[in-house]
Amino acid sequence: MKKTIFVLGLAVAFPLVMNALDQAFYIGFGARVLIYAMAAASLNLVLGYGGMVSFGHAAFFGAGAYVTGILAVEGLRSAWIAWPAAVAVAAAAALVIGALSLRTRGVYFIMITLAFAQMMYYVFVSLKAYGGDDGLSLPGRSTLGFGLELGDELTWYYVVLVLLAAVLYLLHRIVHSRFGRVIEAIRENETRAAATGYPVYGYKLACFVISGAIAGLAGALIANQSSYVGPGLLHWVQSGTLMIMVILGGVGRFWGAPIGAAVLLTLEETLSGSEALGQYALHWQLPVGVVLLVIVLYAPQGIAGLIAGRRRA
């Protein structure tokens, strides 16, 4: 509980501090971190708690973004319609992809989710009516009503924060519910879970759909963040980025995804723009790779695991 209040306080204070420091530019960066934290948290549900290594989570993230983008271009900018639509479409995509992929296991599951995501990537690349390769610029951010102007960076940041907090709370409830225990049990020992009386396939699919829906919401937000959607959002590199965030932060750790998103994006931001690195700043992924290597080798529970471990010791 203390940890939650601390993190929440930090997130609430962040834009105010940036404003005071005259670094308002970073408020947008902060919102991006929050959105990726949501997407990574959705992946952590299937990967960390469910033990399903989905290598195609960008498909749901991108689907949510494109639904928002296409609706906006067609003149439908209300968040009350666009965002639920994004969630619904992403959930439907997860239902179809999950229903087929979850018949396989291990490496096959990884490959088939990757293949589905790449298929969707190429669908959007060839969707000339909505920008194809070049993507799609949105006329502006969604409208929310209540006098809230999402175009204002500070308002936008707090709306995203409220949504992330709601999603994390939902995930927290799920993970500790009966359903969450069954999901973890299936990860631990699928054969035994089945013999104990759980229809394993159905539970995994439900978990996959919930995760896809949340990724869809994150997608709707990322479309708004930069008022742009492009097929790059569905590319497998995007799936890889989400996975790296989860691994960095801690697979199956509740705070793993937010920590991973914050650390990875901060590294990217500081290293790629670093003047000290000069021309080498282009290769900012290299030190990130080293960090990832160290984490995987010496802290398989990720940064969240390190923090928890230290506290216990």
Add this chain to the structure above:
Amino acid sequence: MLRVEGLETAYGASQVLFGLSLEISEGEAVTLLGRNGMGKTTTVRSIMGLTRARAGAISFRGRRIEREAPDRIARAGIALVPEGRQIFPNLSVREHLVAFADNRAGRKDPWTPDKVFDLFENLGKRRDHMGNQLSGGEQQMLAIGRALVTNPHLLILDEATEGLAPLVREEIWRCLERLRAAGQTILVIDKYIERLVRLADRHTIIERGRVAWQGGSAELDADRGLWHRYLGV
């Protein structure tokens, strides 16, 4: 042949062996006895290099092996039939045996895959089945066969009769007796103590990671108090 001195082994923070010593001479059949959880399997794992000993010395045929990797120890001529079988699910029965066939002790009349099929008729019938298509008992036979075809100097069997039908169990005992008569050095862990008393020369009882008793078959057979106290019989 094998000398273990002052062996200490731990899994993380929990220490299992506390200065265990043990000696096996060429051609001897020796047992490790004791209740579950007392350190029998850990002793064997330490000898095999599968769990690194924290302290102590292990020498095998004059060579120190406590810091060596398991594959080198195996090639030096120790073969383990591990607890839990550890069969390769995607290798056929035949492949299991062919892949490990070797004559590490330089025997004149070495074990071959065909001889294993003579010993275990069932395995012969299933020679093209994959490891994961075998029943539990067949997997156990295969694990024994896999150790035999390496023709080791020292054969270690950790609960090798677990899950075997009485007739097959009897066959394994007879096979071990024949091996012993032929001069094979054997270290065996099993729960059928009456049978072990007949098979082996010497016995070591382990209690909480320490040697509680060592002695010959006649002494063990005579002292039922030992059975009761340390083996729960």
Add this chain to the structure above:
Amino acid sequence: MLELRGLTKRFGGLLAVDQVDLAVKDGEIHALIGPNGAGKTTIIAQVSGSLDADAGEILFRGRDLTRLPQHARVKAGLARSFQITSIFRRFSVLDNLALAVQARSGSSLSFWRPVAGEKALFDEARAIADEVGLSRRLDLVAGNLAHGEQRALEVGLALATRPKLVLLDEPMAGMGPEESQRIIALIERIRARVTVLLVEHDMDAVFRLAERISVLVSGRVIASGAPQEIRANAEVRRAYLGDELAAG
């Protein structure tokens, strides 16, 4: 309680279970013995529903289960234990058992209420732990239990789903004499409320516990009857028991 009619399973060219007829009566302990590879575990897998039947019928309390999925059979009152310990290794002992209890009490499609607050679930899990002798190990991670304790948990997981019939696949495997005694005592305690189909190679246990024994050889039942009859059966001696044990 359980009746198998012409149950058959083929793996490629191998006829693992060959038209098996078998009846387990209400309240009895029925042992299924036979040589390695005779098809005992395959039958358990077919009855519990993790393997399909190629032919034949599985009747449970008068109901045809043959085409029912595994989870529905658990709901109907069937549970199994595994020959190779199959537990939730990173869960605590209590969580292991609570999860199994949960499978039979109420819906698990509950996403919101914290399961930790469900007292009834954990009370029942504690009672099962007590029954299988693990009440002093509740908070220990199951993977850290000693081998014999893991085997006890294995049986506990099957019992926690409140079965009418429990299929025990070599529950004594890898146990020392005292641990075996404990499992025998446990099976004797539960016999009043649960019917047991027991696969086991420990003949002391089989002849002490079983009211009836069926002998499976190469996928076929070659004999079925009271322990004395089985012990005296020449074919059973030749195929499985050997002379030494049969005499004992």
